Amino acid sequence: MEYFLQQLINGVTLGSIYGLIAIGYTMVYGIIGMINFAHGDVFMVASFVGLIAFLLLTAIGITFVPLALCIVLILAMAITALYGWTVERIAYRPLRGSFRLAPLISAIGMSIVLQNYIQVVQDARVKAIPPVFTSGFTFMDHSDFVVRVSTVQIIIVVTTVALMAVFALIVSRTSLGRAQRACEQDLRMAALLGVNTDRTISLTFLMGAALAAVAGVMYLVYYGVIDFYIGFVAGIKAFTAAVLGGIGSLPGAMLGGMAIGLIETFWSAYFSVEYKDVAAFSILAIVLIFMPSGLLGRPEVEKV
């Protein structure tokens, strides 16, 4: 029971990170119907920006952790958003309206570029930082297996929930959100009705990258180890999460992220660590075979 509870806590934390990345995939897919393959690498760039920001703050003497974390988050979100915007501007906008595979290939190209750019400028070695938070809470002390919730885990889950609330508000209440939903339904019609679709799409990439930035910093703080390759696996898992939840749906992305995080954690805890990715991918395949539009997605209507 205690073991189960501990794994549940770990799974929810991991799921939050996946969920944050998955939102970027799902928003972009919802609006322009393409897999932004470079999104996982944007997440990786974000964790590097976070790392650099932490080191910079340490160097100039800001060591009060909550303040430092806030500054790092803001810096990472700003710079990563700029990366997200640039990726869209360079690789996707010229291909808008082109045939379906062209943006996919240029996205794969962009992902290779980002990975190798980081490898060239920050070298290929694994970067490790000492744990930022060491505190935490333990409960069920009386039993032989102590369940522990660390401060980082609480911060990750709380931040994720807060950001989800903010983004849900943006999408449902603001004029930007209205424009986004209009673009999602019909890009051409939205443009005809005076929605600046290019701007809306750019802002969507900005938002997705900012969320990936939060995920990147959280990943850095939680695991303390990053390298230039983390974006690939995390990106694939997050995309899996987005598809699992029903691509195009924000709550679906979060739900899918949680599902993938929990599956992965429980599989590692009870079966084998080596095959945790196989478990996640197999469940994706099974869900898609029986519910082809994901958990919360709308079924796609075939038009003749």
Added chain:
Amino acid sequence: MAATDTELDRAPAPEPVRPAASRSGPDVGKALKSAVLGGLVAAGLFVPVMGLRTVQTNFGLTLRDDWPSVAWAVGIVFVGRFLLSLLVWQRPDRRGLAELMPAQAKPLLARAATLLGPALVVLALTMPWFPNTGRVQLDLGILILTYVMLGWGLNIVVGLAGLLDLGYVAFYAVGAYTYALSAHYLGFTFWLALPLSGALAAMWGLMLGFPVLRLRGDYLAIVTLAFGEIVRIVLLNWYWFTGGPNGIGGIPRPSFFGLPFKRGEGGFADFFGLHYSPDQRLIFLYYLILALAFLTNFVTLRLRRLPIGRAWEALREDEIACRSLGINTTNTKLTAFALGAMFGGFAGSFFATRQGFISPESFSFIESALILAIVVLGGMGSQLGVAIAATVLIGGFEYFREFAEYRMLVFGAAMVLIMIWRPRGLISSRTPSVFLKQRKLISGEHVGEGHG
């Protein structure tokens, strides 16, 4: 989601808004403004990540600044954008290269283009006998031909049937491991294992194809990607059988109808009364992969004229219409997966015998992406385009081997740029397999891309 497959949406994207340059000359002020903006964005991108590098020291990670690189990078962006803006984007009449040529050059060029395929075949056949061909060139040729074959194999699935497969490398891996394991445990030779590799890979193609029959579009892409990763992870962790990350070494080399390529008695050189040279095996391997690649091409071209090939292309154009006409889409999809996978398996078994050592590292997602990139960059469904794209990408990639760090960077950037330059691939015309009176090339714009 916006409906992306109506005829209207296939229309070319509206020209991005460009500064309306006066006829008198380019607007320097506007170009300068755009360059400054570009420079500012570049500064924002490069200052934190490139300017501050993390370095491991005895006291943990520290930062080392590198402002000259940032200045260079920002300067390149600034100047590049300024020149592009001044010379290309503002030109009132932006004509393509084709329109700049004199009118009489066009038919000549068209005739030259029809000769390109045969010329490449002759070049490929005679390549080992060129005076300056050494081991390096032969190795490169073998590598390129392997990718040409993989590209042609994947072309059946993506280009003809229109099913987006991001896990093609799994079949390559199945083929390679089939030969390696059967040689290791059962003592199979290459020629015995080759058909087995193809058959097993085709079976795996069916196994992948069956569950994904109902999936379309990007759902199909992600499940095939997941399948590729699953195969790799299993190979990585099935330690006692596949050797895990250590891979399998000592895979036997192929023989020439039972004659091994070795020094001394009973070898190939001895039998034919030649002087032994290690190049003989390389030349043999070169012709082996050339033959395998031609086999793939030949089968594909022939299949296009058979009912099954026509069914593939019909499936790509419109699945619903296809079903209404009584084509069994299940069988059509499965045969496409199985045949594409079979050629992947052949290529994999060749890869194993050439390398003599394989490990799961060679079958990562990036390989799948590379093969798909070759197919799409070459022009989906165009056999010649795939060959050219493979030569350009792999050849260029190997040519710049000295710049190990930067070549992947350039490689990725090239993928982006080629797609922006020619979204329909390098060869953007298709040869119809049915025609009235005269065979005319049709533009790739009119060819569907499939829903799967």
